[in-house]
Amino acid sequence: MKKNIPSNLPRYIHFVAVMVLPFILYSCSDGPSRPEIKITDQNQDGYDDYDMAFLQSLVDSSGLDIAPLELGVQDWNHGRLNSLCCSGDSTSSCFQAIQLTGELPASIGGVEQLRILELSDQALSGPIPPEIAGLEILRHLILKGNALNDSLPAEIYTLSALSILDLSQNMISGSLSDDIGALADLSILDLSENQLQGDIPQTIGQLVNLRNLYLHRNEMTGSLPSSLGNLVNLAHFDVSYNILEGEIPSQIGSLINLVSLRITNNMLSGSIPPELINLNQINSLALSDNLLDGAIPDIFTNFSNLNSLSLDQNQLSGPLPTSFWELSNLVMLKLQGNDLTDTLPTGIQNLENLRFLYLRDNQLFGPVPGEICSLDVNWADPIYFTIQYNNFCPPFPSCIEGNMGVQACIENREP
Numbered sequence: 001m002k003k004n005i006p007s008n009l010p011r012y013i014h015f016v017a018v019m020v021l022p023f024i025l026y027s028c029s030d031g032p033s034r035p036e037i038k039i040t041d042q043n044q045d046g047y048d049d050y051d052m053a054f055l056q057s058l059v060d061s062s063g064l065d066i067a068p069l070e071l072g073v074q075d076w077n078h079g080r081l082n083s084l085c086c087s088g089d090s091t092s093s094c095f096q097a098i099q100l101t102g103e104l105p106a107s108i109g110g111v112e113q114l115r116i117l118e119l120s121d122q123a124l125s126g127p128i129p130p131e132i133a134g135l136e137i138l139r140h141l142i143l144k145g146n147a148l149n150d151s152l153p154a155e156i157y158t159l160s161a162l163s164i165l166d167l168s169q170n171m172i173s174g175s176l177s178d179d180i181g182a183l184a185d186l187s188i189l190d191l192s193e194n195q196l197q198g199d200i201p202q203t204i205g206q207l208v209n210l211r212n213l214y215l216h217r218n219e220m221t222g223s224l225p226s227s228l229g230n231l232v233n234l235a236h237f238d239v240s241y242n243i244l245e246g247e248i249p250s251q252i253g254s255l256i257n258l259v260s261l262r263i264t265n266n267m268l269s270g271s272i273p274p275e276l277i278n279l280n281q282i283n284s285l286a287l288s289d290n291l292l293d294g295a296i297p298d299i300f301t302n303f304s305n306l307n308s309l310s311l312d313q314n315q316l317s318g319p320l321p322t323s324f325w326e327l328s329n330l331v332m333l334k335l336q337g338n339d340l341t342d343t344l345p346t347g348i349q350n351l352e353n354l355r356f357l358y359l360r361d362n363q364l365f366g367p368v369p370g371e372i373c374s375l376d377v378n379w380a381d382p383i384y385f386t387i388q389y390n391n392f393c394p395p396f397p398s399c400i401e402g403n404m405g406v407q408a409c410i411e412n413r414e415p
Helices: 011-028 049-061 106-110 130-134 154-158 178-182 202-206 226-230 250-254 274-278 322-326 346-350 370-374
Strands: 073-077 080-085 101-103 116-118 123-126 140-142 147-151 164-166 171-173 188-190 212-214 236-238 260-262 284-286 291-295 308-310 315-318 332-334 356-358 365-367 391-393
Touching: 049 080, 049 101, 049 106, 106 130, 130 154, 154 178, 178 202, 202 226, 226 250, 250 274, 322 346, 346 370
Parallel strands: 080 116, 101 123, 116 140, 123 147, 140 164, 147 171, 164 188, 188 212, 212 236, 236 260, 260 284, 284 308, 291 315, 308 332, 332 356, 365 391
Antiparallel strands: 073 080
């Protein structure tokens, strides 16, 4: 029979008896029962039959003379396969001097406790099987550097536990489904170097945990979705070498944690949005080889981490931003192939870490300041320095005198 705790006990004893003791008793127990890990082990060898069948299929289709348990680096728990890593990259921690060939077997769907699957830099081919839907708790799916083809199966968008999805360097075609937004736990999405077509879905903006987004070297069309501005945790974004059109959305300026932004070799037009001023953590900004026009916005004052700025091969015009000359950590400045009209200021000497300077094919004019020679640039090598086809006037500083090429001297331009 329960007895009530006397009300005249000190309050702290009452608290211990009522609140703390039950918690201690609970903590010392097994707690709530966990879902039982199911295992089918007819051979009674301690390994799940379905997991072993998957490993055996990989071994057989590749013609390997090894036992299934010798494939790659494996981790097992209570007889179930938790992780499998087998890489053809000699620098990888799970490198194995073999080559996986053939298709991913349908038996992959039976490896239900798999959390990590990496079969990278191999020679796997064919489509990703729809049976992959069986991997409901999979966290890492890394199949980069194979010859996988066909479109992404709809089932891949049901793997809601994924935090890393890397299918780069394959031959995957088709388009990204709007269902990509269902993979809300993704921190890394790498679909680069494939044959993807179609638009980048607006639903990609639902992947708010993304830190790395790589879609470069595909055949994607349409415009950059404004929903990209929702990806506030994004650090690296590369969508270069596609066929994207339209303007750079101003919402990109909301990505205040960006370290690297690469949108080169597309057909983007319009001006560079001034909202990029908010990207003051960035160290690499590349907007080269597009159809961008207008003046370069004067937004670089707080870009103290910037070491690479590539705005070349566009239709940019007008003066050089004064904030350029505050980029003391800049290593590479690429401005060639535009229609920029300005003089070079003595402040160019402030770019004390500059090693690459590309200015050719613009409308820059007037004298070149002698202070340019204080920079540690290999002036004689076009890999590091180009200035030809502008309107600079002699006499030229001694460090660059022999490398000026064709110049149509214009001393001053009318305002």
